[in-house]
Structure formats: C-alpha cells, structure tokens
Amino acid sequence: MHTTIDADRRLLVSVFGPQEAREAVLGGARIIDSEDPRSALGTIKPRRIMDIADAVLAVRRDLPVQLSTNIGEDQLLHRRAGNGLAIAKSPYETAGKAAQAALGVAVSMGNQVHPCPIVKVGLDGMGVDRLTDVLGEITATLRRADGLGRTRVMSVLFGQDLDLWDTRKTLPQVRRALVGLREYDPAAPDTPNAFDLADLADALLDDDGRPLFPDRRPDEAGLKACGALPAAARGTHITVNEPFPHADYGLSRHRRTDVEAIRAMVEASAVAGADAIMIDTSILFKVARIGLISTAGSDELVDLDAHDTDAHGLSRTGILSLEEIRFFVDLCHARGLEANLAGSVQSHQAQQIWRLVPDLDQLSARGGVVALARDPLHGTGAATRHDRVVRRALVAGIIPPEQGGYLVVPERMTRSPKFRTDLNDLLARHAGLEVRVADRYGALSVVDASEGPGPPPRGPIASARSRLLCTRVARALLVTEGTVGPPEAVRHRRCPRPRAQPFLLRHLPTRPDQLPPISAPRAARRKAVCSRRVGGSVPRPAPRGGA
Numbered sequence: 039m040h041t042t043i044d045a046d047r048r049l050l051v052s053v054f055g056p057q058e059a060r061e062a063v064l065g066g067a068r069i070i071d072s073e074d075p076r077s078a079l080g081t082i083k084p085r086r087i088m089d090i091a092d093a094v095l096a097v098r099r100d101l102p103v104q105l106s107t108n109i110g111e112d113q114l115l116h117r118r119a120g121n122g123l124a125i126a127k128s129p130y131e132t133a134g135k136a137a138q139a140a141l142g143v144a145v146s147m148g149n150q151v152h153p154c155p156i157v158k159v160g161l162d163g164m165g166v167d168r169l170t171d172v173l174g175e176i177t178a179t180l181r182r183a184d185g186l187g188r189t190r191v192m193s194v195l196f197g198q199d200l201d202l203w204d205t206r207k208t209l210p211q212v213r214r215a216l217v218g219l220r221e222y223d224p225a226a227p228d229t230p231n232a233f234d235l236a237d238l239a240d241a242l243l244d245d246d247g248r249p250l251f252p253d254r255r256p257d258e259a260g261l262k263a264c265g266a267l268p269a270a271a272r273g274t275h276i277t278v279n280e281p282f283p284h285a286d287y288g289l290s291r292h293r294r295t296d297v298e299a300i301r302a303m304v305e306a307s308a309v310a311g312a313d314a315i316m317i318d319t320s321i322l323f324k325v326a327r328i329g330l331i332s333t334a335g336s337d338e339l340v341d342l343d344a345h346d347t348d349a350h351g352l353s354r355t356g357i358l359s360l361e362e363i364r365f366f367v368d369l370c371h372a373r374g375l376e377a378n379l380a381g382s383v384q385s386h387q388a389q390q391i392w393r394l395v396p397d398l399d400q401l402s403a404r405g406g407v408v409a410l411a412r413d414p415l416h417g418t419g420a421a422t423r424h425d426r427v428v429r430r431a432l433v434a435g436i437i438p439p440e441q442g443g444y445l446v447v448p449e450r451m452t453r454s455p456k457f458r459t460d461l462n463d464l465l466a467r468h469a470g471l472e473v474r475v476a477d478r479y480g481a482l483s484v485v486d487a488s489e490g491p492g493p494p495p496r497g498p499i500a501s502a503r504s505r506l507l508c509t510r511v512a513r514a515l516l517v518t519e520g521t522v523g524p525p526e527a528v529r530h531r532r533c534p535r536p537r538a539q540p541f542l543l544r545h546l547p548t549r550p551d552q553l554p555p556i557s558a559p560r561a562a563r564r565k566a567v568c569s570r571r572v573g574g575s576v577p578r579p580a581p582r583g584g585a
C-alpha cells in the first residue's frame with residue numbers, strides 16, 4: 039500500500055485556535071503550531087497558545103503530538119521617530135528581546151504536560167552573523183531555564199525567487215491580498231510600481247475582518263484616521279513590501295534560494311545550536327502563489343502545480359527543485375539538525391516528496407489544509423487566509439503515507455485540461471496512493487470512475503462483522519438516500535454510523551448490485567413488514583418491560 043518507512047516523519051500544522059487544533063490532531067498532524075495566519079510567522083497571544091495546548095492535551099491521538107509556537111518572523115527592533123522613520127536598536131537589545139520572547143512562548147505551551155515544545159525563531163532580513171547571534175542567545179537561554187531545558191529550537195528562514203516575485207507582485211489579485219494584510223509602505227507616486235491605496239481601499243479590513251470602506255473611496259485623512267497610512271505619509275500612494283534579497287544578507291549571491299543559500303542557512307543554524315531548521319516562504323510569496331517546492335521541470339515529480347490555478351488563471355509555482363531539497367535534508371542531517379519544509383505545501387507535493395525524499399523529517403502546512411468555514415448562523419466564511427479553517431480530511435492529505443496520507447486534489451484542479459493524464463502518471467509512479475477530491479469546504483469525494491483512474495483501491499475487509507456492518511449501512515443508505523456508498527451520503531454526515539465513517543468511506547459498496555443478495559425468506563419478511571407499516575394498520579409492539 040505505501041512505503042515502509044522506519045522513521046518518525048511528522049507533519050506540522052499551523053492553527054489559530056482550539057477547534058483547529060483538534061481538527062489537526064484528528065487529521066494526523068504530529069506538531070500543532072500556534073500561529074496567527076495573517077503572516078508566515080504571525081505572533082499569537084500567550085493565552086491563545088494555552089487554549090491550543092489544552093485542546094491538544096484533551097484530544098485522542100494514535101501517535102505522540104508536540105507543540106510549537108513562533109516568536110515572529112522579524113526579530114529586529116526599531117525606535118520610531120516622530121517623522122515615521124525608524125532606527126535599529128542595538129544587537130544586544132535585539133538578542134535579549136528575542137530570548138525573552140522565546141522564554142514566554144515556551145512557558146505558554148505548558149512545559150509540565152508538553153515537555154518537548156518547539157520554539158520557532160523567524161530570522162528573515164538579518165545578516166548571517168546577526169541571525170547566528172540571536173539564535174545562539176535563544177538556544178543558550180532555553181537550555182538554562184528551569185523546566186524548559188528540553189525545549190527544541192527551530193530556526194525559520196524564507197526561500198525566495200526574486201525574478202518570479204517580480205513577475206507576480208504587480209498582479210491586481212496579489213496587490214489586493216497584500217493590502218488586506220497591510221503588507222505595504224507609503225511611497226511617492228513616481229516610485230516604480232507605486233499605486234493609489236484609495237483604489238483598493240475596499241480590501242482594507244478592520245480588526246474583526248470587516249471591510250473598512252465597503253462602499254466609498256476614502257481620502258488621505260480617512261486612510262490615516264483608520265491607521266491604514268501613518269501620519270507622516272504624504273499622499274495615498276503605496277508599494278507592496280519587498281522580500282529581503284539573500285544577496286544583501288550574505289546568504290547567497292543569487293536571486294533565488296539555491297544550494298549556496300541553503301548551505302548558509304543550515305550552517306548558521308547548526309553553529310547557533312538549533313535542533314531543527316525550517317525553510318518557509320514569506321507571506322508575499324504565499325499570496326503570489328509561489329510555494330517552496332517546485333514540481334516543474336522534474337523527471338521524478340509530476341507537475342500538478344500547473345493545474346492548480348486561481349480564479350484569475352494564475353497557476354501555482356515553486357522555488358526549490360527536488361535535488362535542492364535532497365541537498366537540504368542531507369546537509370541538515372550531516373549537521374545534526376532536523377529538516378522541515380514549509381511554504382504553501384500542497385497534498386500532491388507532500389505525497390510525492392514523502393516518497394521521493396524518505397529522510398525528510400517534517401513538512402509544515404496551513405494553506406494546504408484549510409477550507410471555507412461553514413457557520414450555522416453566519417453561513418460561509420470569507421476566502422481569505424485568515425478566515426479559512428483547518429479541516430481534518432485535508433490534513434490527512436499531507437501526512438506521510440505510512441501514517442495513512444492520501445492524495446487530495448481541489449475540485450477546480452480536476453477541470454484543468456490534461457489533469458487526468460498527469461494524475462494517472464502520478465498514480466502509475468506511486469502504487470497504492472489513494473485519491474480524494476476536495477470541495478470548497480474541504481469535504482472529500484472519490485475520483486469519478488467513469489472519467490479517470492477510478493476510485494481508490496479497497497483493501498480486503500478483515501472480519502465478517504465489518505462486512506456485515508458495511509452491508510447494513512449500505513442497505514440503510516439505499517432506503518434513506520436512494521444511493522449506497524461513498525462519497526455523498528457518508529461524507530455529508532447522514533451516515534447512520536458516524537464513528538465508523540472513515541472505515542465506511544474506504545469499504546462501502548458504491549453500487550446497489552455490489553450488495554450481497556438478501557435470502558428469500560428474509561426478503562419476504564421484510565416486504566411484509568414494509569407493507570404493514572405503509573398501511574399503518576399494524577400497531578407497533580409495546581416496548582419490553584413496558585406497562
């Protein structure tokens with residue numbers, strides 16, 4: 039069915055509350071990461087970390103689960119001047135504040151009941167010496183702190199491809215999303231790629247996620263009054279934030295994260311005493327649909343990214359090749375570090391990477407495991423990164439195969455020309471990989487057998503009792519829903535045996551003619567009972583022991 043891996047490979051899922059934490063654990067996540075999804079390493083309040091830690095403690099799991107929390111992606115502190123400019127504080131203060139934050143989040147995760155939590159340290163926009171200094175201060179501090187000595191430290195650095203970014207940063211949907219996330223700075227109107235914030239003001243949201251200017255174009259004073267522009271801004275023009283180029287920080291001479299940059303990141307993390315390193319992407323790249331893993335141009339990876347386009351036709355693309363990923367993992371292990379890959383990781387990438395890079399320790403995900411929220415009072419939630427919610431069925435699409443991972447493809451991908459051909463190619467390369475199609479809400483169905491590779495293989499049903507359960511449930515569904523097996527009735531929770539839902543999704547017959555025949559005397563009895571009930575003439579027997 040799947041590769042036999044004698045390892046402890048883990049999926050990290052970033053969550054923003056206890057319900058998401060429960061979904062993540064039930065989906066098979068092994069590291070529950072507290073994070074505000076508004077940015078790549080969004081700072082989360084300690085009390086919310088505590089809520090998540092409690093939720094993780096209370097939920098059923100088959101394998102051990104760790105916690106993690108970040109201390110933000112930018113450790114540099116600045117002193118604000120009255121004119122809106124900022125001056126960097128001293129290296130001593132930067133490292134000191136970062137170590138204080140690390141102590142705070144480590145304690146918030148509850149070291150008594152979660153003894154090996156992970157502190158993620160964002161190190162974007164820092165030179166190699168400075169980031170080594172900050173990371174070293176954090177690891178040394180945590181090792182000495184009472185009760186926190188087993189805390190694991192994970193450095194987090196961002197991959198980049200600046201040429202790719204330049205082709206996408208001016209797209210209207212990218213600008214709009216970045217305005218919504220306040221990822222911009224004031225600029226003079228003649229600055230390259232500057233645009234008027236007032237033109238996209240309907241994308242500005244208040245603290246509760248509601249549009250600040252749903253139906254009117256604000257002026258400069260209005261934008262300043264709501265904090266969308268600083269008081270010192272002159273005019274309403276802005277540019278979206280730019281990534282920090284590796285070349286400016288001594289990581290690589292090139293415009294793309296390559297072997298040289300990977301080497302600098304890993305060596306600095308090892309020197310500073312970290313336990314693990316994650317390469318992620320910044321929120322700029324996530325919004326521009328540039329993930330960390332590139333499936334294009336590879337002999338070994340099938341490029342399903344090419345079919346994953348947004349509503350504007352923008353396809354998903356990536357940064358690191360398979361060879362660079364293998365180099366990263368090998369170098370990490372040579373330096374005694376665990377290797378973690380993040381950055382818009384999708385199910386089709388994960389299911390290939392777990393198989394092709396068996397030594398990889400961890401993958402991380404948020405965007406690939408969230409879907410539109412359904413709220414019985416307020417209906418469907420917004421489609422922003424912050425409003426989408428973690429779904430356990432999608433989490434299971436990114437866990438390793440030996441833990442039950444399957445391939446999830448978004449419904450819209452299946453409409454892409456040649457998708458079926460590429461999917462069949464992928465399935466031919468990885469025998470036993472099961473496929474599910476996800477709708478906008480993260481509900482799964484099997485691939486339509488008439489159009490493509492057919493439903494996932496069904497393993498033999500182990501016991502006579504399980505076979506009987508399948509038959510009974512299928513017959514009940516036939517009566518109530520007019521159909522038998524998965525996906526419709528079972529996945530929409532009309533399943534008569536909800537606790538057996540995962541088993542039934544796998545094994546339920548899909549057509550009535552697959553059901554075993556009912557014996558003749560039993561069929562006659564059933565017919566008689568049905569006709570009497572329809573006629574309503576036969577009173578039901580009194581309950582046993584009743585009056």
Ligand SMILES: O=C[C@H](O)COP(=O)(O)O
Binds near residue numbers: 071382
């Ligand atoms: O810490 C990891 C990030 O939250 C991953 O988020 P992403 O999958 O949306 O890139």
